Amino acid sequence: xxxxxxxxxxCPWCYVGKxxxxxxxxxxxxxxxxxxxxxxxELDPGRAKGDTALVVDMLAEKYGRTxxxxxxxxxxxxxxxxxxxxxxxIEGRDHGSTFDIHRLLHLAKARGRQDELLNLAYRANxxxxxxxxxxxxxxxxxxxAGLDEAEARAVLADxxxxxxxxxxDEREAAELGATGVxxxxxxxxxxxxxxxPAEVFTxxxxxxxxxxxxxxxxxSGGDAAACGPDGCEVPHAGPHAGAHA
Numbered sequence: 455x456x457x458x459x460x461x462x463x464x465c466p467w468c469y470v471g472k473x474x475x476x477x478x479x480x481x482x483x484x485x486x487x488x489x490x491x492x493x494x495x496e497l498d499p500g501r502a503k504g505d506t507a508l509v510v511d512m513l514a515e516k517y518g519r520t521x522x523x524x525x526x527x528x529x530x531x532x533x534x535x536x537x538x539x540x541x542x543x544i545e546g547r548d549h550g551s552t553f554d555i556h557r558l559l560h561l562a563k564a565r566g567r568q569d570e571l572l573n574l575a576y577r578a579n580x581x582x583x584x585x586x587x588x589x590x591x592x593x594x595x596x597x598x599a600g601l602d603e604a605e606a607r608a609v610l611a612d613x614x615x616x617x618x619x620x621x622x623d624e625r626e627a628a629e630l631g632a633t634g635v636x637x638x639x640x641x642x643x644x645x646x647x648x649x650x651p652a653e654v655f656t657x658x659x660x661x662x663x664x665x666x667x668x669x670x671x672x673x674s675g676g677d678a679a680a681c682g683p684d685g686c687e688v689p690h691a692g693p694h695a696g697a698h699a
Contacts, residue, residue, distance in 0.1 A: 478655025542583025
């Protein structure tokens, strides 16, 4: 059974959702028969390469909030990430175009190292003092993931390398009706949207394995939050979420 996951490295709920999915998969009896494929989805496809800004500052400007309010929004997501055992920085993290990251992830897929690179990129972006929008950082992450340095540099130097693959993933997401990420498609029969709790993923895997009619599990509150072009949901004091990028 194949599970396809549309996500973006800039999406905090993709970071959290990946951890929750993996916990759900670990509880699935047929986990050894599941192939996981990560697919590209840019939350900010119009952003120019090299145009970066600190996340907190970007949120404050985008939504007309104070810096303190924007930081509070980030704290809500950080709390969810930390509850999954994930590191999460708030200050000092930047935001930019993720197109090059997606291209490099397609190289990693071709070399059988996609999940390794994705994990390293998430950790660098959300938990470490490393900018994934710096080409040298991307090369270093590629090498850490087991890719050839010269090949990684060649891909980043050629703007056309794997560009069609990224765009094909994004077109397919649109055709499937995905307007936000993370978005999970199980064996092309069952869909799950948002960073659902681990047990929901286990249930979805079991139902897809049984070959039930395709359906989509919608978001049931803060625990099922997702990111879209207009921003990422943020849990507040109650079970529902606001939005930010």
